[in-house]
Amino acid sequence: MTNLTDLTIAEARDGLRKKAFSARELTEAHVKAVEAARDLNAFITETPEKALAMAKVSDERLARGEGGLLEGVPIGIKDLFCTEGVLTTAASHILDGFVPPYESTVTANLWKAGAVMLGKLNMDEFAMGSSNTTSYYGPAKNPWRRPGDNRPLVPGGSSGGSAAAVAARIAMGATATDTGGSIRQPASFCGVVGIKPTYGRCSRWGIVAFASSLDQAGPITRTVRDAAIMLRVMAGHDPKDSTSVPRPVPDYEAALTGDIRGLKFGIPKEYRVDGMSSEIEKLWQQGVEWLRAAGAEPVEISLPHTKYALPTYYIIAPAEASSNLARYDGVRFGLRVPGNSLDEMYENTRGQGFGAEVRRRILIGTYVLSAGYYDAYYLKAQRVRTLIARDFTEAFRKCDVILTPTAPSAAFPIGEKADDPIAMYLNDVFTVTVNLAGLPGISVPAGLSADGLPLGLQLIGRAFDEETLFRVAGVLESAANFTAKPPAVGTGA
C-alpha cells in the first residue's frame, strides 16, 4: 500500500469509495504522523480520539454507499475557528481555557461533508503576523530546510501551522484564514496551495475576528484540485453573517479543464517592487511563459495605487482589530488577571494576555481612530482602499486574471526580522491589495529558490470568479510540476 499520508484529498476520496482503505486507516496514519511530527509545533491541540470517532462514522456512511464530498478525509483546523467542545485559543494567552459552546459555520460545513478533525493548528496570535512567531504556544516550524543549514525556518503566517501541517503530510488539508496574505504567504513558504476566496464567499461566523472587513477563510492543500474540493464545502451563504453573499457555490473541481486558450492574464507593472530578488523576478517570468505556452495571452496592466496598499492595510486592519479585540477583557471568558479596580483588571488581563505584536496593533488601531487623527488616517485609508479596488476594476477590463509573485522572498529563519516589524509587514506587499479589494487570490507552488526553498506564484481573479482562478492555477500547477517534498517529511522532525 502506498503511504496514506502522501495521498491528495482527491486520491483519498477515490480510494475510500473504492474501499482500497478505510477512513479509520487513513485517519490512524495521520494521527501517527501528527505525533511523529510534534517537533514542528504545527498543532496547538491534537484531537486523536475525536478523529477516530469521526472516521468510524465515515466508514459506516461509506459502507452504506453514502458520504459527503470530504467523507473520511482527515484535516486540521486553524485555531481561529471556534470548534464546539474543543479548546479554541487564537494562539493567544488571553483565550486560556476557552472551549466554545458553538461550531463555526465553515467547520460545521466541513463536518457535514464528512471531514475528520485531527486538531487545532498553530498560527500567529489573533492571526497577526507573517511568520507564526507571535503564537503564545511557540512558533510552528516550516518542514522545509535549506540544504546544509539546520536552522528552523518560519512556515509563514499567520496560517503557519496550517501550511506546515499540509506540507509535512500530517494533514491532507487545513482550514486557514487570510486578512492580508495569511493563507497565500505561508502556502508559498511551505510549497503548498492556498486560496483566499472572494470576501463574502465563506461565512465568518464563529471565526475569531481580526479585521472584519478583510478576514476571509479558505483552504490550504497540496494540490489545486484539493483546494477546489475543500473550498466548495467551506463556502456558501450564511444568514448569520451579514457580509456573506447569497450566491450558489459552483463545483470548482469541474472548472479544472486545463484549457486557458484565449484567456488574458495581466502583469501589473507596479509589482516590480524595489529590492525584489532576481529569483522571484525570474520565477514570475517563468510563470508568464507557462501560461503563454498554454495558449493564454499576457497583457501589461497598471495598478497605480499599489504603493499605498501596505500603509492603507496597516491602518484599516489594526483599527478594526483594536475594536474587535476589546471583548477580551477578563470579564466573561478566557484569562482574567485580577486587579483592585475594573480598570486595573483590564490592564492586568490585557497586558499579560496579549503578546507584543497584538498590543502593538491595538495601539496603532486605537491611535488611528482617535479624535483628531481619524480623518488623517482611517478616513484617508478608506478612500485609498476605494482607489485600490478601482484599480482592479479597471485592470479586469483588460484581463481575466492577474499573475504576480505571492511573497517577496522564500521562508526565512525563525527569529529573523523579529525586531523589525516593518520588514515583517513587507511580506504582505503582494497579497494585501487583494484583501483590500475583496478579491480572490490563490498561491500555487511554482519552483525552488537558489537555496532550495519553495516559492509560490499568485493569481488574482475577479470577485466571485474563483472558477477561472482554479482553472488557471491548475494549468500553472501542471506546468510547474512541483514535486519536491520537504526534507523533514517522514523523518519525524
Place this chain on the structure above:
Amino acid sequence: MLIEGKTGNWEIVVGLEVHAQVISNAKLFSGAATAFGAPPNTQVSFVDAAFPGMLPVINRFCVEQAVKTGLGLNATINQVSVFDRKNYFYADLPAGYQISQYTRPIVSNGRITIDLPDGKTKEIGITRLHLEQDAGKSLHDQHPSKTYVDLNRSGIALMEIVSEPDIRSPEEAGAYLKKLRSILRYLGTCDGNMEEGSLRCDANVSVRRPGEPYGTRCEIKNVNSIRYVMQAIEYEARRQVEVIESGGTVEQETRLFDASRGITRSMRSKEHAHDYRYFPDPDLLPLVLDSKWIEEIRAQMPELPDAKKERFVRDYKLSPYDAGVLVAERESADFFEEVAKGRKDPKLAANWVIVELFGALNRLGLDITKSPVSAKQLAGLLDLIENNTISGRIAKDVFALMIETGKDAATIVEERGLKQVTDTGAIEAAIDKVMADNAAKVAEYRGGKQQLFGWFVGQVMKATGGKANPSMVNELLRKKLAG
C-alpha cells in the same frame, strides 16, 4: 420662561435626548428575548455576550419600528443609514463597543407640536432618531467587593431621539416628553415606561441673555421621570445663572440629577473623558431601505394625537383643552369615542370621561385599561340621563355604585328604585305639601323675595328623594308659587 438674575433676565435653552426602548420580542442584532424582569442573564445570546466569532444580524422588525416612529415625528426617513461602533470599556458592555448610528442615522429632520398649559402650541424640531444597542446592567449592591453583571438588557434595541435646542422652559420640556411619549405609545413602538427604564432622558441645558448666542451647555444624564427632568432643568439653569453672575464660567460637562436633594452634580472627571473612536461597523452593511416598504409602513400608520385632537374638536365639538386631555393616551381617546358614538351630546360624554371617570380612576390609582366601568357601561349610564330616566345628580350616585360594584347603570337604578319621577301629579303633590308646610316662606316669596325659589326647589327635591325631574320641578313650582 425667563430667569431673573441679579444682573437681568436669562433665557433657558434646552435640548433633550431621549432613549426609547423599541417594542420588539427580539433584540436589535440577536434573537434573544427582551421581556422585562426576567431572572439575570437568562435572555442572553452569544452575540449579546460578545463571544469570539459572533456576528450581529439586524432585526427587521426593529428597523420597521424606527421607520414608523420617524414617520410619526414628521421626519425624513433616510433610505441609506450606517451602523457605527462606539468604543469604550465597561464591564456591562461585553463587546467593548456599542453598535449605534453616528454620522448617518435612519431618521432625521422631524418635528412635534407640543401643547402648552395656556392652550397655545409650539413646534419643537427633532434633529435625528437613530437605532442603537442597549448595554447590560452592573449590579454594585449584591456583594461587598464585587460587581455583578446582568446582560439581559445587552443588545436590546433603543431609539435615541434628539431634539433641537428649541425648548425654553421646564414646562416645555415636560410637554415635549409627554407628547413624545404619547406619540410612541400611539405607534406601539415604545411603551414609554420611565420607571422600568424603557424611556430615559438626558437634558442639555444652557442659559443666555435673550437674543444672544447659545451659552455653554451641561448634559444631565438619565433622569427617570418627567417631573425630575423639569426639576433638573430648573435647578441647572439657576445654577448656571449663579455661576455666570458671580463671575465664573459654565464648564461643559456631564452632570447627574440627585432626585433626593433636587440638585445636579458633576459626574465625570476629566481623566475619564471618553474618546469613543466611532467608525463604521465592518460586520454590518449599510442599511438600505426600499421606498416601497417605507410607503407600506406609512399606509398602516394609526391616527396620531394631533390629528385625533383636531377631529374631536371638529366632529364632537369639544374644546381644544378637553380634546387634548382625551387624546393624550390612545386608550382614553378610544374609550371616549366608544362612549360618545352616536350620542346627541358628545360633550356630555367628554365631561363624564374627564371629570367623573378620570377622577375615580385617579382615586383608585388605576389606569383606564383597568377601569372597573367599561365604555359600554358608561354609555348605558349616559343613555339613562339623556332619556330622563335619572337626573344628572342621581347619575353621579349611580356611577359611584358602578365603580364599586361593576354593575350596569340600569341594574343599579332598578335595584335601588332611583328612577326619576316624571309623573306631574306626584311632583305637584310634593310641591303642594312643601307650600302648605311653609306658608310663611310662600308669603315672603310672593312678597317679592324671589331668591327663595332655590330653597323651594331644594325642599321639593328632598321630599322626592332627589328623584324628581329637576326641570319639571322648576316649571311646576314656578307656576304654583305664582299662585
